[in-house]
Amino acid sequence: MYVYDNFDRTLLAERVSEFRDQVGRRLSGALTEDEFKPLRLMNGVYLQLHAYMLRVAIPYGTLSSAQLRTLAHIARRYDRGYGHFTTRQNMQFNWIKLSDLPDVMADLAETGLHGMQTSGNCVRNVTTDQWAAVAPDEVEDPRIYAEILRQHCTMHPEFTFLPRKFKIAVTAAKHDRAAIRVHDIGLRMHKNGAGEVGFEVVVGGGLGRTPFVAKTVKPFLHKRDLLSYIEAILRVYNQYGRRDNIYKARIKILVHELGAEKFASEVETEWQSIKDGPLAIGPELIADVASHFKYPTYERLANEPIELQRARSIKPQFGRWFRNSVSPHKQPGYSIVTLSLKPEGAPPGDATAEQMDAIADLADRYSFGEIRVGHEQNLVLPHVPQRDLPALWEALDAIGVATPNVGLVTDIIACPGLDYCSLANTRSIPVAQELTRRFKSLDAQHSIGRLHVNISGCINACGHHHVGHIGILGVEKNGEEFYQITLGGRADEQAELGALMGPAVPYNEVADVIEDVVAAYVELRERPEELFVDTVKRLGVEPFKDRVYAAR
């Protein structure tokens, strides 16, 4: 993980002091709410339905055990004893008092955490693969470049008042776990013909009310040019992005209106003027940032140790969890373990202070003190010796984070919805909770196979419904909650937007309809291994529509 030095700590302390001053001026009335709003947003503070909400950045999804304990402390001391992991590797606290916020920020800063640029019209938390540096299919650790970008974009003097928010994601693996094609800028690290590692740059992806899959503007960008090229994109966007209509202000609209080629040529022209300036990245900068990352010193271990083999043969429950939640690690004898924050009947992505403390202890004991957060709202222990898996499983099960449903129908992504959010039209969490009850049979879930259900409580699409294999979007009709269902979306390297299945259905029928969709899939799939999303791709939505609506 990235370890802060004196420089990072100085900047953060100055930020906390500035925010304390801003809150003081707001409380004294020197700042109006309108003037205060962009300042609090820049620190991740929203005004929600019931209270202020604080969004804490977890840069590139990497947390130390000490940082996770800090989050537990904030939940316990200033909130109601829990926090919520979001789809962008952040944590949200929903019940914070404005007057407590400066102290919360100061407590967070103790372990290098903050809410900087988790909101507002600036470059947001740079996200990446939650399996960075441990996935076998990766060319390089993408977090080093995410950190270079994070630093460059933190309090950037030119790009802090962009037309709209701006999200960047980086992946370095064959399989895209960072959803880069639905970001404003997506970066895919790969090797060119000469064996050099660089970036494919994709621009203009995004969800919301006008969803787009990002388009490639640069098939291969050298590392030295990363900052200058991003700066060129941001400069073109800052000057020409629309500011007349909040719904047309994202870069995806600019890319769409200009056309990807014209947009790319504008960026190219700007980039040519700055590429050899002070933003050119030398190997020493990369080495310096890399040196701030602490990597574990692995033991020399063999795969499939006897402890693991024995547990798999005598404990079927362990075996099921192992097949579902444990993934191969690049280091022999180690595994990547996903902790499901989607138990039956609970809001997706929530963790209590007690769970966070317990997970921090388990990370210290079994995973070199490191935890990751993924965009699917689950946690990861990234470096677990395989011999410790049986003991770890017992401990995780005891705190309720070993549900073997990772990637299955009840591993639902959902936004907070009308229960918390002032933008939402409908509830999301209760829909997710009901679905986890309907599909609670693990045998049934495993026979259905990989299936991502994403739920958004309004058109802003925080639950990424467009890219769910099944997407559920809440809309309000004459004061009642209705839900549109889309099928066939995906956020990975084959990113695609889901297609609408048919008319929206009322709240109390959503779970029935989803059950019917899944039953239709089981009937329609060619063989048990054909995934839901592949069946939809092969057949389109029509056969699903026919079956689901026939009975209604």
Next chain:
Amino acid sequence: MPLVKNLRIVEDPFVRVLDEAPVADDAAVLVPAARLTADAGELLQRGGRTGVIWPNNRNVAELAPYLDRLDVVALTFPKFQDGRAYSQARLLRERYGFRGELRATGQVLRDQFLFLIRAGFDAFEVTKPADAEHFAEAARRYSAFYQPAGDGRGPASRKQLAEAAAG
């Protein structure tokens, strides 16, 4: 609206001439972009100083032919959330080499000062008098910067801080 330069509130020697009125030979004036491009020859040959108020949706490349004879370029923030003039400022300083006064006008509030300074502004028409009085404090709030910008400060200081901590 107080004008701040060199961290202090100062008298503004420039007068805005927003119509077609004639301009005296020795007057220091700020004129709109259209007036400058229409009357550049006449305005810039005078003994008095000339500045232009340049809108944030017009390419600053059009200003390039006049820059060596302009004393002030005033860029505008119609709302403080509208950040286009930051890009214009950096382009004027870093690409077109403008060394005259770069003035921030419009809604200019305390929490923008540092960004404005780093983007290359050196004069500020501050909206609220109380903010103008706290200008120096706001400008000094940060000592660490992650990125290089027009003001010469940037991540180079990381090394010094690291050495200071070690030594």
